[in-house]
Amino acid sequence: MKVAIIVQKNKEFVNSLFETGILKSVEKLLISSEACADKEIIEPIATFIYNLGENPENIEKIIETNLIYSVIDFVEWSSVKEDFVKALMQLLTNCNSKQAMKIIKMSALSTLFNYLKNFEDSNIIEDILETFLNVLQKSKNVKNVFDEMEEYGIFDKIKTLKNHENQDIREAAAKIAKEFF
Structure with missing residues (x-):
């Protein structure tokens, strides 16, 4: 350690x-x-x-x-x-x-999404949403990243998280939606 x-x-x-x-x-x-x-x-x-x-x-x-x-x-x-x-x-x-594109091609986004779907820890959910936002913001080819995220259903999940009980999660989801939907 x-x-x-x-x-x-x-x-x-x-x-x-x-x-x-x-x-x-x-x-x-x-x-x-x-x-x-x-x-x-x-x-x-x-x-x-x-x-x-x-x-x-x-x-x-x-x-x-x-x-x-x-x-x-x-x-x-x-x-x-x-x-x-x-x-x-x-x-x-x-x-x-x-x-980012190399890591995405290794199934990183779908892996994070699967984790997001199966865990209730608000801090982790918020961090994963921030990671999705960072990846989209830094991407030179947003369409490719967007398409991959859409293929896995990530944006559908983000839409539902806009109504999450935790305000920070709602705000993080709304920020992605506002900037990229």
Whole structure:
């Protein structure tokens, strides 16, 4: 866990980690059935990826290592889904437009949408809506992103969330609707 926190603070340390090939080791851990069953291993990995996702340079390395697929898999089935949802949102929020399209093509939006449909945590719902808004705003080809979101039913869900009991969720949904519908 300490490495995950240090990553957030020290760029030189992060670069030295990349030079060691740590992302390949993380990838191997994430596909190891023994490691996957151990919450004490998986939780810090999600935090590590979250902290690495603070800038496009690091995100590019994560994309190149194909870790996005593992993050998405863990959102869908792991016991620490929320940690990986936060990591995925961090990557989508801090990536550039080109990286956003790559991550979207890996099924990131549908994964977040499925999580959104199945959980009631107001903070997570609001964060996912903010992530959708960020992706739409940064996209150079909004139509492609819009079409993908529409295909998964994301906009229908956003329309229903405009009537949510939580005011922050209503406002976040209304902001997307106002700007992109």
